[in-house]
Amino acid sequence: MRAALRRVIAITRKEFIHIRRDPRTLMSVLLMPVIQLLLFSYAISFDVGNVPTVILDQDRTTASREYLAAFEHSEFFRVVDHIESDTEADNAFDTSQAKVALIIRPGFADAIAEGHKAEVAILIDGSEPNSAQLGRAYAVALSSTEDRHVLVSWAENQGLDMSAVGGLSPQIRTWYNPDRRSADFLIPGLMVVIIMIVTIQQTAVSLVKERDQGTFEQLTVSPIRRAELMVGKVLPWVLLAFVETAVIVAVGVLLFGVPLRGSVLALALGSVLFVFSSLAIGLLISVRASSVEVANMAGLLISFLPGFMLSGFAFPLESIPPALQFISYLFPGRYMMVIARSVFLKGADVATVLPQLIALGLYTLVSLTIASLAYSRRLS
């Protein structure tokens, strides 16, 4: 047992040297997660802001100007032009000059003065559904608060009792992520995707590489047993995956201010299971792959696509076609995605995410068993 442990340690230490010496591996292990974090959190933010907006004010009254000022001062809308007609609004959309047009018809001030609901038309360019949907939500929200604000200020100006004039407008609230900050939503998800990509890809490649170099032949003639070789070779990736998880959580919480509301234990348990299940997939690839290139490609395909598309990271899984939903159960990402987001955003503890933890645990058990069987058969 001690001799076996010594052999495993010899292999693991050697693997760490390989990692340190290979700039490409180092890059993909250390730099890729950082780049992805920055890319997704800053550049490809799902937050909508500075939406180019044109304004058509046909009322031209104090009331209309006051109402529009709210839009002009909002960070969400950026007023790029004041236009004179509906046709100009069309043109602004066609030339992508604007994505939102705000139109105030004549009679806006009069309607408010008479205590009626004043009408405002908000046109939204729907070609970018994500922005459009959020834009509409923001515009309605802004309008309704502004609506009351206008009413109230008019009521005050006229010395009226405001409760007699205003009605309650519907309020839109987003639960769990009240500020609708996409970083809060993205970083727990990214953690899942990054760990899956790095772990699958590196374990897939590392065993094949040994076979390719011809050093594997030497090891089969040494006292190293198959299982020891496997454990020694994947151990560095397990350790690195844990370090990376911790780093992403720390960066998310400290740098991006993502709240970690729930149980750290639940997150850690999930992460351990998740890392081992990703490892099993990597092992399966390495058993099947005939060369390092094949392992690399297969690792990329099997980790990237399901990682982003079938984990619930980019789209809610309920909204993808049923066939794909079924396939998504074959990858560990979807289970961990729920655990990560629940712990981060909803403040879940172990009991809350127990169903997911059990599912992930079963998945890990089955996939590791299959991988180990395939691995030992391949070598004998």
Added chain:
Amino acid sequence: MALITRKHILKPPAPAAPGVAISVQSLTKRFGDFTAVGGVSFEVGTGEIFGFLGPNGSGKTTTIRMLCGTIAPSSGGARVLGLDVAAEAEAVRARIGYMSQKFSLFEDLTVDENLRFYGGVYGLDGSRFTARRAHILKMADLIGRENELTENLSVGWKQRLALGCATIHEPELVFLDEPTSGVDPLARKDFWELLYELAASGVTLFVTTHYMDEAANCSRLAFIYRGDIVAIGTPDELRSREMRDRIFEVEVADTEAVLAALENDADVREVYMSGALLHVNMGEADGAAALLDVALARAGAAGAHASRVEPSIEDVFVHLVTREQRERSVI
């Protein structure tokens, strides 16, 4: 950690027959319909340098793999250092060394890191490793290069380091599978010096090679052809016993044309390149020299200089292989 629990406790080595390092009986390996090794039997004595020769695909590597305990024989068996290669494969692997032509070094590791890795694999403890490391560095002439990356070493150095790694645990028996292929002649000579030193210290060496000049360095040789051993003995025995044919060395200008012509000549038994010269086997016939002159004239090389030479191991090898090919094609 059930994965790494020891299944068998290593037994103390069974007493080997005195002086016998390897004993092989009807060792056979079949892959489906193909018989890679067809029931070979031989013995290798302790401290011998045993040369295992044969064309590519003749079963050399398969035999070595069975003797190292990495693949199981289909039938028959072998005892290596007194251990059964099938039943006690793990114990066999702990006591032998193995070096292949690929050298099996990790190119992105330094000299020292490679030694440390193999030291760990063979379970050397601190003081023993320190001693072995010093010994190997000296043997491989690598003192002062401990921290150099292996990929930056010349082939000769890599080869010596590979031998060092393969013998870090002081095995009693070392298998060397074409250890010198792709290495320049000078480095090969140095390497054989190291092998002699190892053998002198009592280590048994089992070497495959396709360099015929190296075969002459072995204390005993076995020729394997299509899975069968066709000849075995000391180099001298093989030359005198297997080879009564007369061999001539011929120097001609257009070697390729003459080679092609002689290959189809009825009087010529075998003809092949040996370095820049042609070697012609004229069989056991008397008056072979005169027959060769006639044959050379027919081949358009009248008056070419031909001299009778002592058969080399290469001549024996070619002769044995051609004889086997002829006999097997008759069947």
